[in-house]
Amino acid sequence: MTEKNGLLTVENLKVKIGDKEILKGVDLKIGPGEVHAIMGPNGTGKSTLAYALAGKSSYEVTSGSVTMEGENVLEMSPDERARKGLFLAFQYPSEVPGVTVDNFLRVAYNTIKKEELSIWEFRNLLKEKMEFLKIDESFSGRYLNEGFSGGEKKRNEILQMAVLQPKLAVLDETDSGLDIDALQIVAKGVNELLPEDSSVLVITHYQRILRYIKPDFVHVMIEGRIVETGGGELAEKLEEKGYDWLKEKYGESGKDSD
Amino acid sequence: MSLPTTDIGTEEYKYGFSDDVKPEIIFDKGLSRKTVEDISNIKSEPGWMTDLRLKAYEIFLEKPMPEWGADLSEIDFDDIIYFVRASDKKMTDWDDVPAEIKETFEKLGIPESERKFLAGAEAQYDSESVYGALQGEWEKQGVIFVDTDTALREHEKLVKKYFGSVVPAADNKLAALNTAVWSGGSFLYIPKGVKVGLPLQAYFRINTQNMGQFERTMIIADEGSNVQYIEGCTAPTYTTNSLHSAVVEIICKKDSRVRYTTLQNWSGNVYNLVTKRAQAYENATMEWIDANLGSKVTMKYPSVYLMERGAKADVISIAFANTGQHQDVGSKVVHLAPYTTSKIISKSISKGKGRSTYRGLVKIHEGMEGCKSNVNCDALLLDEASATDTYPYIEIEDPTAAIEHEATVSKLSDEQIFYLQQRGIPEDEARNMIINGFIEPFTKLLPLEYAVEMNRLIELQMEGSVG
Numbered sequence: 001m002t003e004k005n006g007l008l009t010v011e012n013l014k015v016k017i018g019d020k021e022i023l024k025g026v027d028l029k030i031g032p033g034e035v036h037a038i039m040g041p042n043g044t045g046k047s048t049l050a051y052a053l054a055g056k057s058s059y060e061v062t063s064g065s066v067t068m069e070g071e072n073v074l075e076m077s078p079d080e081r082a083r084k085g086l087f088l089a090f091q092y093p094s095e096v097p098g099v100t101v102d103n104f105l106r107v108a109y110n111t112i113k114k115e116e117l118s119i120w121e122f123r124n125l126l127k128e129k130m131e132f133l134k135i136d137e138s139f140s141g142r143y144l145n146e147g148f149s150g151g152e153k154k155r156n157e158i159l160q161m162a163v164l165q166p167k168l169a170v171l172d173e174t175d176s177g178l179d180i181d182a183l184q185i186v187a188k189g190v191n192e193l194l195p196e197d198s199s200v201l202v203i204t205h206y207q208r209i210l211r212y213i214k215p216d217f218v219h220v221m222i223e224g225r226i227v228e229t230g231g232g233e234l235a236e237k238l239e240e241k242g243y244d245w246l247k248e249k250y251g252e253s254g255k256d257s258d
Numbered sequence: 259m260s261l262p263t264t265d266i267g268t269e270e271y272k273y274g275f276s277d278d279v280k281p282e283i284i285f286d287k288g289l290s291r292k293t294v295e296d297i298s299n300i301k302s303e304p305g306w307m308t309d310l311r312l313k314a315y316e317i318f319l320e321k322p323m324p325e326w327g328a329d330l331s332e333i334d335f336d337d338i339i340y341f342v343r344a345s346d347k348k349m350t351d352w353d354d355v356p357a358e359i360k361e362t363f364e365k366l367g368i369p370e371s372e373r374k375f376l377a378g379a380e381a382q383y384d385s386e387s388v389y390g391a392l393q394g395e396w397e398k399q400g401v402i403f404v405d406t407d408t409a410l411r412e413h414e415k416l417v418k419k420y421f422g423s424v425v426p427a428a429d430n431k432l433a434a435l436n437t438a439v440w441s442g443g444s445f446l447y448i449p450k451g452v453k454v455g456l457p458l459q460a461y462f463r464i465n466t467q468n469m470g471q472f473e474r475t476m477i478i479a480d481e482g483s484n485v486q487y488i489e490g491c492t493a494p495t496y497t498t499n500s501l502h503s504a505v506v507e508i509i510c511k512k513d514s515r516v517r518y519t520t521l522q523n524w525s526g527n528v529y530n531l532v533t534k535r536a537q538a539y540e541n542a543t544m545e546w547i548d549a550n551l552g553s554k555v556t557m558k559y560p561s562v563y564l565m566e567r568g569a570k571a572d573v574i575s576i577a578f579a580n581t582g583q584h585q586d587v588g589s590k591v592v593h594l595a596p597y598t599t600s601k602i603i604s605k606s607i608s609k610g611k612g613r614s615t616y617r618g619l620v621k622i623h624e625g626m627e628g629c630k631s632n633v634n635c636d637a638l639l640l641d642e643a644s645a646t647d648t649y650p651y652i653e654i655e656d657p658t659a660a661i662e663h664e665a666t667v668s669k670l671s672d673e674q675i676f677y678l679q680q681r682g683i684p685e686d687e688a689r690n691m692i693i694n695g696f697i698e699p700f701t702k703l704l705p706l707e708y709a710v711e712m713n714r715l716i717e718l719q720m721e722g723s724v725g
């Protein structure tokens with residue numbers, strides 16, 4: 001390990017979608033085993049950051065750098081990034097008709113882990129994680145996300161995370177749409193099903209989930225920048241006071257800071 | 259058509275090789291009254307068959323080419339060889355099949371598959387069958403599974419009774435042509451109450467350039483019987499065109515069930531114009547499972563005539579149209595009795611400049627109460643230049659009918675590809691996974707070995723940068 005705090009390093013990342021600049025210079029450092037949270041108003045670029053990290057093609061990086069364990073992530077295809085250990089739990093997971101959860105996940109697992117688990121071996125592994133997450137057995141034979149309820153989709157994302165054991169899991173609003181019980185199960189999954197030194201980046205609007213997944217750092221994103229960083233107490237302050245005080249300081253009007 | 263063990267080549271159509279078998283008999287190109295008589299004479303057929311052929315030839319001359327579908331203007335009936343006999347004897351022991359022919363079939367995975375999981379197999383090479391076998395168990399129970407030429411010699415009564423009873427020569431120009439020059443094909447009879455547990459397979463191979471293959475297949479499922487028949491077809495890649503124009507007639511008697519599965523994978527120079535039709539009697543079920551890959555033009559609409567109360571038709575087809583190909587396929591179901599049901603599922607994939615057309619007809623006659631029909635067509639376009647069109651005709655004359663119809667056209671979505679890539683799956687594999695998912699309702703009906711083969715064939719279609 002060359003740098004201690006060097007799992008993911010994002011420096012001055014600027015991202016355009018079409019002609020519109022969405023990320024206007026994001027800096028973020030995540031060390032191994034750390035839990036980070038990003039909060040911020042709707043439309044400020046939180047998902048954009050997640051997609052850009054994962055390498056979605058319509059997201060054009062115009063400047064800045066992203067490295068994972070010292071390697072240049074921006075040069076990698078989305079699947080290479082995944083194989084490096086980057087996982088994104090989607091805010092809106094796609095439906096893939098005709099492709100069953102277990103088949104899909106087995107292919108993904110074998111590709112990422114460079115293993116050749118048989119159908120039976122994999123089934124056992126999957127079953128264990130499903131039991132932990134209280135997902136009904138029948139889901140493994142269903143088509144990926146097709147007809148899943150909002151909450152089921154989210155839980156299925158966490159199941160995939162638990163199976164694929166990433167080094168960095170980015171959870172984009174995994175908590176929205178979950179009932180209270182489901183939220184606790186999902187949080188427990190994040191806390192207990194990942195390896196010790198895996199890191200988590202939680203994107204959320206609610207302090208609620210952070211009661212279960214305790215963040216080491218909380219960042220606030222406003223208009224494409226991380227404008228404030230603190231500990232768990234920052235999330236509580238936001239819950240209480242909203243974003244206005246930050247918007248005033250860093251938003252449209254407050255563009256004075258460079 | 260299961261996994262071949264030999265690697266034949268890396269080009270996108272891997273069955274495109276030809277071999278130089280010296281045929282026993284090969285006709286000159288062209289079609290005349292004499293061609294028809296010669297075929298009949300070579301086979302020493304009974305007079306009634308010769309007459310039937312000649313009558314059909316007259317009908318062929320009178321009928322116009324179908325102009326409502328794909329472009330057939332390039333077909334030149336005088337530029338086709340109508341009969342090629344590759345081997346003068348049909349074998350029942352695989353070891354006796356001439357070496358080159360054997361090698362061809364072995365490259366295609368036959369009879370390897372037969373040994374593993376088939377109840378019987380037939381292999382046709384150009385105009386005639388070169389090999390046939392049926393497991394003793396089924397033979398003892400009275401199942402007949404032979405090529406249609408042999409059937410005409412050994413079971414003349416049965417053939418005479420049913421030949422042309424489902425697809426008469428006058429049905430269309432190509433059915434007339436087939437009736438005039440037919441050769442080979444499978445003849446399958448299942449006695450009352452016999453349920454054949456394993457599939458029976460026939461394999462059709464065109465080898466000669468400019469060849470016309472006109473097999474005639476008949477299946478008679480007697481009352482309460484049950485059978486699954488699978489056919490596979492391939493041909494070498496030539497610069498000139500070949501014609502495959504088969505007729506398939508099926509009779510499903512009371513309470514019987516027939517599943518007819520086709521996995522065709524023609525080379526890009528084959529015109530594939532096939533008439534397939536079944537009649538289903540009281541409470542019988544006819545299933546057409548039809549995969550259309552390759553060919554230059556395919557026009558094929560497996561149909562079912564629901565003759566008596568409670569009869570059921572299930573038709574599921576997929577078509578993959580690559581650049582230079584037009585898959586004009588679909589289905590026709592005619593409800594001629596009350597309380598009959600039909601279900602049609604059609605899935606098409608168009609790639610490059612490929613074009614796929616769904617053409618279907620569901621007809622429910624007046625007074626046929628309580629009929630149900632469900633039609634579902636989904637088209638998937640892989641490229642900007644790909645095309646698809648849908649002609650779902652529905653003619654309902656009875657007010658009690660319950661009809662559902664749904665059609666969708668979709669593009670391969672970037673969101674889905676990205677989602678799968680985010681789970682470590684490379685882009686090409688992600689595409690294949692989505693496409694195989696799209697046709698999953700079809701593949702899941704195939705025996706496992708064929709499902710695997712099907713997915714692999716699709717992957718081969720995806721690899722070739724045809725253009």
Ligand SMILES: Nc1ncnc2c1ncn2[C@@H]1O[C@H](COP(=O)(O)OP(=O)(O)OP(=O)(O)O)[C@@H](O)[C@H]1O
Binds near residue numbers: 017020040041044049
């Ligand atoms: N494909 C696109 N084309 C144009 N604009 C886009 C596109 N995708 C996102 N945007 C815009 O980028 C901005 C940031 O969107 P993003 O989804 O990153 O916000 P967010 O912070 O995740 O919001 P939320 O909290 O509502 O999920 C929004 O103004 C959005 O409209």
Ligand SMILES: [Mg+2]
Binds near residue numbers: 046047048091172173
């Ligand atoms: Mg978002």
